[in-house]
Amino acid sequence: MSEQINTPAQSGIRRYFQEQNIEISWNRIGIQALGGMAHGLFASLLIGTIIGTLGMFLPGAAGAFLQTISDYTKAIQGAAMAMAIGYSVGAAPYIVYSLATVGYSSNMLGGAGGPLAVYFVALIAIFCGKLVSKRTPIDLIVTPAVTILIGVLSSAVLAPPIGRGASALGTVIMWATDQQPFLMGVIISVVVGVILTLPISSAAICAALNLVGLAGGAAVAGCCAQMVGFAVCSYRENRLNGLSSIGLGTSMLLVPNLLKKPVLWVPPTLAAAITGPIATCLFHLQMNGAPISSGMGTCGLVGPIGVVTGWFSPGEVAAAAGLAARTPTAVDWLGLVLICFVLPAVLSWLISELMRKKGLIELGDYKLV
Numbered sequence: 001m002s003e004q005i006n007t008p009a010q011s012g013i014r015r016y017f018q019e020q021n022i023e024i025s026w027n028r029i030g031i032q033a034l035g036g037m038a039h040g041l042f043a044s045l046l047i048g049t050i051i052g053t054l055g056m057f058l059p060g061a062a063g064a065f066l067q068t069i070s071d072y073t074k075a076i077q078g079a080a081m082a083m084a085i086g087y088s089v090g091a092a093p094y095i096v097y098s099l100a101t102v103g104y105s106s107n108m109l110g111g112a113g114g115p116l117a118v119y120f121v122a123l124i125a126i127f128c129g130k131l132v133s134k135r136t137p138i139d140l141i142v143t144p145a146v147t148i149l150i151g152v153l154s155s156a157v158l159a160p161p162i163g164r165g166a167s168a169l170g171t172v173i174m175w176a177t178d179q180q181p182f183l184m185g186v187i188i189s190v191v192v193g194v195i196l197t198l199p200i201s202s203a204a205i206c207a208a209l210n211l212v213g214l215a216g217g218a219a220v221a222g223c224c225a226q227m228v229g230f231a232v233c234s235y236r237e238n239r240l241n242g243l244s245s246i247g248l249g250t251s252m253l254l255v256p257n258l259l260k261k262p263v264l265w266v267p268p269t270l271a272a273a274i275t276g277p278i279a280t281c282l283f284h285l286q287m288n289g290a291p292i293s294s295g296m297g298t299c300g301l302v303g304p305i306g307v308v309t310g311w312f313s314p315g316e317v318a319a320a321a322g323l324a325a326r327t328p329t330a331v332d333w334l335g336l337v338l339i340c341f342v343l344p345a346v347l348s349w350l351i352s353e354l355m356r357k358k359g360l361i362e363l364g365d366y367k368l369v
Helices: 008-019 026-056 060-075 077-088 093-132 139-179 181-197 202-208 213-233 235-247 251-260 262-282 291-295 299-312 316-320 330-357
Strands: none
Touching: 026 060, 026 077, 026 093, 026 202, 026 291, 026 299, 060 077, 077 093, 093 139, 093 202, 139 181, 139 213, 181 202, 181 213, 181 251, 181 262, 181 291, 202 213, 202 291, 213 235, 213 251, 213 262, 213 291, 213 299, 213 330, 235 251, 251 262, 262 330, 291 299, 299 330
């Protein structure tokens, strides 16, 4: 058995990366960075959309003020995403502050695929910023200069094609959903729902792909199935605490349980496979709000709220796709409640109870650790 021999150069690079807190791994680049991107979107575009929607129902100056706030949050969403990514991956303060310019430029130049452009360009800028951070007596000048110059240059070169690619992929997914609503309803609901429970940001992925329309509705169905389904399945073990923390917080809390016993994933995933095509084929549920809402599920009720806000005031992406405002019918409201709450709860409970009787799920399997 041979031992790996590190050359002095390799050892030096590894040590330097450790000193600069540079880590090239799936956990850092995939999980932490995507999670930060979602947080930045939530704290800017998403909350701004909700505030703006509230402003629609308030008269006079109060409503106009809330609409103005919404406009501000949309304008700085790129900066918020980039800074949140930097914070999530442990970037030094000067790097984080400098990422505001990098994120703004990436989002502007990335067009409809701005969020994905921000993700990649921000990582490049962070890497270069970390290489020089705190290594010179004039760190206040060197680190921001390197981060901003390389970040904006990368934006100019990479953001437009990344944006076009992300937009094209999202358009293909939405087109395929329109052509094959049953099949794509199943696929999108299951895949996005599973991603939501994994330590990967489904919200960031939906935002990067601009997932709206029927495809966005299928994503909402899958995310709600995971969160509501797991909350109900685990009620016997976790009671009201689990019902609220999983159902309104995140199903990621159960990842340790799922790693020990993957079969626990079956009830909400089967529920998602059922509710997805019901959403696309029967109720024609569409996400016309902000794309990030498609990947949020019942976390803070953002998914359902996004559907509702899209009815009255479609987001920019939805409007660009030709989706217009409309007055929701009783069937629309019924479909929203069934898809997001009732069906995931009932289906997941029935499947989990059957699996408990078969001995596939035992008492304590869903216990939060």
